[in-house]
Amino acid sequence: MRHLLDFQGWTKQExxxxxxxxxxxxxxxxxxxxxVPALQGFAVATVFFEPSTRTRTSFELAARRMSADVVSFAAxxxxxxKGESYKDTLLTLEAMGVDAYVIRADAAGVPHQAARxxxxxxxxxxxxxxxxxxxxxxDAYTLLEALGSLExxxxxxxxxxxxSRVARSNAELLPLLGAEVFCAGPPSLLPQSLPGARLxxxxxxxxxxxxxxxxxxxxxxxxxxxxxxxxDYIARYQVTEKRLARAKPTAPLxxxxxxxxxxxxxxxxxxxxxxxxxxxxxxxxxxRMAVLYHLLVGRER
Amino acid sequence: xxxxxxxxxxxxxxxxxxxxxxxxxxxxxxxxGLALVGIHTRGIPLARRLARFIGEFEGKxxxxxxxxxxxxxxxxxxxxxxxxxxxxxIPFDLTGKAIVLVDDVLYTGRTVRxxxxxxxxxxxxxxxxxxxxxxxxxxxxxxxxxxxxxNVPTARSEVVKVKVAEVDGEDRVELWEKEAP
Numbered sequence: 092m093r094h095l096l097d098f099q100g101w102t103k104q105e106x107x108x109x110x111x112x113x114x115x116x117x118x119x120x121x122x123x124x125x126x127v128p129a130l131q132g133f134a135v136a137t138v139f140f141e142p143s144t145r146t147r148t149s150f151e152l153a154a155r156r157m158s159a160d161v162v163s164f165a166a167x168x169x170x171x172x173k174g175e176s177y178k179d180t181l182l183t184l185e186a187m188g189v190d191a192y193v194i195r196a197d198a199a200g201v202p203h204q205a206a207r208x209x210x211x212x213x214x215x216x217x218x219x220x221x222x223x224x225x226x227x228x229x230d231a232y233t234l235l236e237a238l239g240s241l242e243x244x245x246x247x248x249x250x251x252x253x254x255s256r257v258a259r260s261n262a263e264l265l266p267l268l269g270a271e272v273f274c275a276g277p278p279s280l281l282p283q284s285l286p287g288a289r290l291x292x293x294x295x296x297x298x299x300x301x302x303x304x305x306x307x308x309x310x311x312x313x314x315x316x317x318x319x320x321x322x323d324y325i326a327r328y329q330v331t332e333k334r335l336a337r338a339k340p341t342a343p344l345x346x347x348x349x350x351x352x353x354x355x356x357x358x359x360x361x362x363x364x365x366x367x368x369x370x371x372x373x374x375x376x377x378x379r380m381a382v383l384y385h386l387l388v389g390r391e392r
Numbered sequence: 393x394x395x396x397x398x399x400x401x402x403x404x405x406x407x408x409x410x411x412x413x414x415x416x417x418x419x420x421x422x423x424x425g426l427a428l429v430g431i432h433t434r435g436i437p438l439a440r441r442l443a444r445f446i447g448e449f450e451g452k453x454x455x456x457x458x459x460x461x462x463x464x465x466x467x468x469x470x471x472x473x474x475x476x477x478x479x480x481x482i483p484f485d486l487t488g489k490a491i492v493l494v495d496d497v498l499y500t501g502r503t504v505r506x507x508x509x510x511x512x513x514x515x516x517x518x519x520x521x522x523x524x525x526x527x528x529x530x531x532x533x534x535x536x537x538x539x540x541x542x543n544v545p546t547a548r549s550e551v552v553k554v555k556v557a558e559v560d561g562e563d564r565v566e567l568w569e570k571e572a573p
Contacts, residue, residue, distance in 0.1 A: 108476075111476075111477075112476075112477050114479075115460070115463075115477045115478065115479060115480070116477075118479070118480060118481075119463070122513060122514060123513075123514070123515070124513040124514075126513070127463035127464065127513070128463070128464060128509070129462075129463040129464075129468055130468075130469075131468075131469065132469045133469065157463075384463075384474070384477065385474060388468050388469070388471070388474045388475075389471055389472060389473045389474035389475075
């Protein structure tokens with residue numbers, strides 16, 4: 092793999108190899124000195140054309156834990172404000188010796204385009220509603236930790252499926268590991284189709300017998316756009332203890348964050364022992380260390 | 393590659409490890425504060441065997457850890473392939489301990505340098521010994537082994553292959569000659 096843009100063309104073996112490396116990285120993060128010299132001499136740039144706290148911090152920490160140099164680029168305070176194009180911005184960073192670009196953009200396809208412009212490695216840090224592959228990898232890693240194997244497991248994803256890059260990437264990745272993905276949400280927030288997933292407006296159907304439940308954030312702009320009413324959503328789609336009772340008794344709960352407490356997920360569940368939300372964040376650093384290792388080590392420079 | 397010679401058979405390997413186990417106890421004046429750390433891949437079964445021998449004649453169990461040095465290699469940014477990273481598991485506190493680092497072959501010394509860096513990141517041992525089954529020379533760094541099963545002067549064109557039953561199904565050390573390009 093030369094870049095990480097989405098999971099097209101990936102094999103189960105490649106995913107498992109990357110997640111095995113993440114397991115080793117997880118152990119590194121538990122050491123007294125949480126740092127290894129593996130990426131010494133490499134420079135990683137986080138190029139965020141859209142604001143983000145957790146993904147950016149997670150990537151920067153991952154790169155630093157591997158001893159890479161990190162450059163942080165935020166569109167709001169950059170030459171983009173003076174009219175510079177995305178392409179020229181990236182080529183400027185390349186001229187300064189950047190080896191890897193973590194790109195977040197509100198428009199789908201920006202990382203794919205960037206991969207054609209630069210010689211370095213491009214990692215999709217989330218592009219529009221299209222893909223968020225490292226989030227899906229950390230979700231898969233967290234699910235594997237909790238369930239042991241994903242073969243034949245039913246994973247329910249609940250919320251705004253239509254606008255979710257997290258749901259899309261999970262629907263691509265989890266079936267590669269043998270899981271069945273059920274996506275549930277209000278009809279106005281469901282796409283026509285989603286390769287790799289079964290879609291249903293019926294929350295109960297998705298939760299029935301689920302081995303794990305992933306809850307997505309309900310975005311304010313969807314409400315303002317009139318696609319849903321908050322009260323309706325809470326009444327029909329909020330994951331509550333009563334509704335979760337349809338899933339397997341030990342089914343863990345995941346949420347990519349940031350979370351609207353008591354909107355998409357009952358606050359008591361978010362704080363319960365079934366919630367893996369904190370583990371997802373911890374695993375995110377390990378998974379991103381593994382991604383950087385797999386992409387940077389051994390490539391031609 | 394062309395097979396040249398058998399350097400150690402199973403019984404000779406056993407005797408060499410048995411002797412090293414005795415030397416370790418003698419150097420450490422017992423097993424107090426002693427622990428073994430095997431370097432992936434074949435250093436791990438060798439460390440376990442040394443611990444078993446020491447346990448047999450001292451009547452005390454010596455803890456064994458597993459160390460992968462991949463993330464500490466000094467050629468990671470230059471190599472043309474991505475080496476697999478494996479598990480590191482040290483189930484004891486290194487600080488204050490006498491650690492015996494165990495590997496199958498000592499060659500350039502770069503693996504040992506990486507292992508020393510890795511160990512120092514995991515704790516602060518009182519001292520570190522190095523035990524190897526075969527020392528084949530050609531050091532590129534000022535590193536020497538404290539305990540050696542067999543010293544074998546080799547040419548750079550030769551390859552020393554250590555086989556252990558746990559990984560390879562048999563115990564045997566062989567010398568091979570690389571084919572001329």
